[in-house]
Amino acid sequence: MTVYQPREDSRLLAKKILEMNLDGENCLDMGTGTGIIAEKMVKSGAEKVLAVDVNPEAVEEASDKLGKHDNTEVKSSDLFENVEGNFDLIAFNPPYLPGDDLDEDLEGREIWRGGDSGEEFTEEFLETAEDYLAENGRILFVVSSLSDFDTDQYEIVDTKQLWFEDIYLLKAGNF
Numbered sequence: 001m002t003v004y005q006p007r008e009d010s011r012l013l014a015k016k017i018l019e020m021n022l023d024g025e026n027c028l029d030m031g032t033g034t035g036i037i038a039e040k041m042v043k044s045g046a047e048k049v050l051a052v053d054v055n056p057e058a059v060e061e062a063s064d065k066l067g068k069h070d071n072t073e074v075k076s077s078d079l080f081e082n083v084e085g086n087f088d089l090i091a092f093n094p095p096y097l098p099g100d101d102l103d104e105d106l107e108g109r110e111i112w113r114g115g116d117s118g119e120e121f122t123e124e125f126l127e128t129a130e131d132y133l134a135e136n137g138r139i140l141f142v143v144s145s146l147s148d149f150d151t152d153q154y155e156i157v158d159t160k161q162l163w164f165e166d167i168y169l170l171k172a173g174n175f
């Protein structure tokens with residue numbers, strides 16, 4: 001499976017992570033891809049970073065990128081299947097685009113398709129993610145205006161306007 005190479009959505013999330021002070025924090029980078037977000041978590045002072053992805057090639061690429069950091073672990077996991085513990089920060093730039101049955105033969109659809117109307121996979125992630133948050137932990141995640149995701153109940157942290165979509169960085173958490 002192709003590894004998702006960092007794009008505008010990755011950069012929106014990466015920029016925010018770099019602005020944060022993560023000193024002493026335990027962080028989870030869900031769907032790490034190349035490892036770009038986990039790398040920024042380390043740069044922002046995270047004490048421990050767990051990076052997971054369901055795509056074996058992403059796990060390999062992220063392991064190469066992050067291997068030099070002793071406080072970082074890279075694992076294969078389908079969402080939280082192989083994740084244990086509680087995290088101060090969970091970040092996810094998920095597959096969020098809508099795709100119907102016609103897309104089934106498209107190579108790499110797993111890295112961008114979030115469900116028939118785009119938001120289903122993100123909602124599944126959010127339902128479970130709360131169980132893995134530490135007290136006062138927060139979740140940063142990316143959604144697209146091309147999906148039916150209802151942004152109303154979340155804080156909008158940042159937005160990027162592209163010619164064909166708006167990308168939102170949203171925050172959820174125990175606070």
Ligand SMILES: C[S@@+](CC[C@H](N)C(=O)[O-])C[C@H]1O[C@@H](n2cnc3c(N)ncnc32)[C@H](O)[C@@H]1O
Pocket residue numbers: 004005006007009010011013030031032033034035036037052053054055058077078079093094095110111112
């Ligand atoms: C849009 S890419 C983001 C990659 C990287 N975090 C970035 O921002 O560039 C979504 C990532 O989620 C991964 N992914 C898709 N389904 C997943 C699942 N069920 N569990 C874990 N990771 C998943 C994909 O393999 C892909 O690497």
